[in-house]
Structures are given as structure tokens and as C-alpha cells.
Amino acid sequence: MSNKHKKNIIPVIDLFAGPGGLNEGFSHKIGGERRFKSVLSVEKEAPEHQTLSLRAFYRYFLYRDLPVPQEYYDYIQKRNNVTREQLWKKYPDAAAEADNEALQFTLGEDDGPLGFPFLADKIKKALGGEKNWLLIGGPPCQAYSLVGRSKQLGELKKTEGSISRAEQKFYQDHRHKLYRQYLRILAYFAPAVFVMENVKGILSAKLNGDLIFPQIINDLKTPAVSAKEYGWESNTKHTYHIFSFVTGTEPENISDYLIKSENYGIPQARHRVILLGVRDDIWEKIGNTVGKLKLQAQTSVKSAIGKLPALRSGFTGRKDLLDEWKQYLSEIVNAEFFTEFSEDVQKTIITYAQQRKSFSAERTSTERYKIDNILLDGWYGDPQLQSYLNHETRAHMASDLYRYLFVAIMGELKKHSPQLKDFPDDLLPKHNNVIKRADKDDKKVSSEQKFADRFKVQVWDNPSSTITSHISKDGHYFIHPDPLQCRSLTVREAARLQTFPDNYFFEGNRTQQYHQVGNAVPPFLAHQLSRIVFDIFEKAFAKKEKE
DSSP states (O other): OOOOTTTTTTEEEEEEOOOOOOOOHHSSTTTEEEEEEEEEEEEOHHHHHHHHHHHHHHHHHHTTOOOHHHHHHHHHTOOOOOHHHHHHHHOHHHHHHOOOOOOOOOTTTOOTTTSSSHHHHHHHHHHTOOOOOOOOOOOOOOTOOOOHHHHHHHHHHHHHHHHHHHHHHHSSSGGTTTHHHHHHHHHHHOOOOEEEEEEGGGGGEEETTSSSSHHHHHHHHOHHHHHHHOOOOOOOOOEEEEETTTTTOOOSSSGGEEEGGGGGGGGGEEEEEEEEEEEEEHHHTTTTOOOOOOOOOOHHHHHHHHHHHOOOOEEESSSSHHHHHHHHHHGGGGSGGGHHHHHHHHHHHHHHHHHHHTTOSBBBBBOOOOOOOOOGGGSSSOOOOOOTOBBOOOOEEEEHHHHHHHHHHHHHHHHHHGGGGOOOGGSOOOOTEEEEEETTTTTSSSEEEETTTTOOOOOOSSOOOOOOGGTOOTTTTBBBBBBBTBBBBBHHHHHHTTTTOOTTTSSSOHHHHHHHHHSOOOOOHHHHHHHHHHHHHHHHHHHHOOE
């Protein structure tokens, strides 16, 4: 990028970048101008890396106020047989910048020639001597995920013999200390500001009975001290103030670091810990104050995905044809459990069966893209799109289609997702963690289960539940609210609930695409964070720029 385009743009280094949700939010305009520019995004997984480099290619043109080439749109919409290789060959400058920006690299490797020295050299070159820049990222969170932690500790307890030894081994696993790799960059480079994201479970994680989170905060406040403790090289004596984006303060209550996304316009009840770190000298320059997030009206599932083209689900174990699919769904009235449904559920099933007779949608949409300039002030739209990206359905077992139909209708009638106890016994899934037992009086059989909401429908009028990487395994927790369509969410619908713009293309196969979306930070939330961060830079360096 020329010096003209570098002027007043703050460099961003993104660690554990995933598909680039944080980066996307920071790359959007603030006050009509692009204030932040990703110069290096580091990610170990190949599909995510491909997604990152493609997005970097796209942004190459935005930062130069150039039209994005039609070939880019042909590639992401699978038109005119344009390949990625052809795209890279026709636009070599954009391709070179994209390849330099997106780095496939595994943080946490040893200090061999391709370890930390290699990464540090990449960062130095990307920064080009700039000392005041932004570090962002979300270290992987297996250790802090509440469900994942419980499961893994349970397995370790079997082999280690006690929960204390299991905890010790669990938290010593290098994969669960990857925030220290983030910390190491702070100690070595001392960026002006950093933003670090993690899951809610990090607040309650313990080792030997003590909370881990306060130690993480202390490490981040004094990276030079931490570097000495861990035997790393440190080039700074700077310390950091760690703020809550919710309160704009250095909170005494650690729960204040938790951001509830649905309170800020995100169509999803995603609760994540996001820290704002400000270097000590910057803190003094900005008058010892930082901004905070502003509450916004909630965005519903219907607002986010209600206008996307309707699709039918795939059909496994039978002919995957529209008529076969319709016929099977209509046959639910003949199932023995149908009479166990309440009268209003039965009537609604029959009503949708009638409507489904004229339903003509297939598993992918041929509808022309329609821009929505109202939703989140036009955040999603791109007038150059002609079709919907990553919007195709997965296949479901025949038995699950009835369950999807039931929970979608219950969501419509009751305005919340049913639990397994609400299912007729014969409709319950045949899983080990669904257990039938006799009641005390032995007069009837009820069910209890480890995961009571194993089948969860999203409700039209509410924000969705948290989109997680589990969506890559099956769609049971992410059932579409329309009983007519009877399916789980597509990648594009999940991406909409995560607030990825409609022109954001996810590379890889569909399972990999789901995984990317589920692990990301909502870009529209990240954009709100970017405004707070930019205000810090503007206050700190406004005088210098005027001079």
C-alpha cells in the first residue's frame, strides 16, 4: 500500500484469527473512513486461512477506493468457472498482499527456526517500524468452555485417579495456555492497545481451587514481568490497564468483562469475555477515560434470516427428491405418537402439510439476491451480489425430520423451544444420554436426559441461541423456525446470525464452513468495539498528527 493510503490508518495484528470476525469489524469505515488495516492475520487451520486470504484480497481494493473486480464475485458465486488460481493470476498485486497478510502458522510451537522468532520477524515486517498499533485475537478456548471442560476433566479423572490431578494435567496442557502466546507478543512488541476475546467459561475456570481469570488479568497487566517468569525475551517495561467494554472501567467484578451480544443489536444471545488493554503511556494521554458500548434494540431471528430464500432439507436413507420429502413429512399423521400431540399441535401440523403441497423450494436457492438496506443500517448488503453465498441445506435422517417439524411447531405455538420431556416417548432420539425410567408410582414412563434441549429450534421473535462450532457436527441445536422448511440452519443463516456481511465467503467444505462461523466473533459487535478503540487512538495521537 502506498504512503498515501497508509496515512492515519492504524495497523492491526490478528492472532488466532479464525475466519476473521474481529478483523472484519475493525476494517469497516468509522466516520466515513477506514481507520484500521489488518497487516497480518495468523491462523493455523487451512480452511480459515483460505477464507482470511480471500477476504484480504477483497479488501485490497476497498482500501484503494477501487471497484472490486467482477471476477471476485464470479468466484464466490461460482459463476463463469472462475477459479481462485485464475483470480490470483489476473490480480497479482492484490494476491501478493493477501498472501502476505494471511499467515498460516501454529502459535505455541517451540523456538526453532519456524517458532516464535519466525513469527516475530513477520510482525516486524508487517508493522514497518510502527510502534503504536492494535493487537486483536481470541486464543483457543477448549479449557474454558463449560461443557468441554466438564467432559475432558471427567475423562482425565478416570486415568489420573483424582479430580485434583486431573485438573493439574488438564490446565498444564499447552493447548489450554495459548493466551500466553498472545501475552508473549505483548511483552515483545508492546502494542498501544489490545483486544482479547474468550468464552464465558474463562471466568469460572479453576486450578487447584483458585480462579484462573485473575491470574490472566495480572499477566496481561504486566507482560514484562510475565515474560521474565516464563523465560521469554521482553523489549518493554510498559504495563497495561485492562478495561471492560461494557462499563468503560477497570472493574472489580470480573463478570463486567462479559459482553452479552444481544444487548448490542446482534441477533444472537452470544456471551463472551472481551478485554480492552491500554498501554500505560496511552492511558495518561487520553485523560484516564475510555468509552463503553451503547445499548441497542434487540435484533430478532426473523429480522436476520426471515427474508432469505426458503429451502427444503436434504433427505438421507431415501430418494432425495422434493416429492419424496413432502410425502414423508405428510405421513407423520399416521405415526402412533401423532395422537399424543396436543390438539393445537396436530392442527398446525395438518395446516403446514397443506401449505407444503405447493412448496417448490429445493436444497439450494436460484433466487436472485435482494439487498436489505434496513437491517442493521445495511450492514449485510452488497449490490454487486447476484446470489446468496454458502446457502444450501444439509441432509437429515428421516426420523429427525419429524423431530424438527415438532420442535418448529412448538416454537411457533409456545414461543420457546421444547425440551425432550415434552416429546412423545416414541419420538425421543435413540441416544445413550436419553434415559427412560419408571416414576415412583410405576404407573407411567417419563424421560430424563443429560441434554434436555438436544433438539432446539430458534424462535422468530427472539435473538438466536449461541452459534457454536457444534453446528458443524449436526443441526439439532440450530433448527430453522419455519415448520414448512423442516431443517437446520444453513451456513449463510448462521453467518447472518453472527453478522457476517453477505459477501463474506467461507472457504472449505460445508462442515468446515460451519466450524468457521461457529468460532467467530460477530463482526457487527467487533465494529462497535472498533469505535471505542479508535477513540483511544484519536485522543492519544491527535496532537502529534496536528503538529
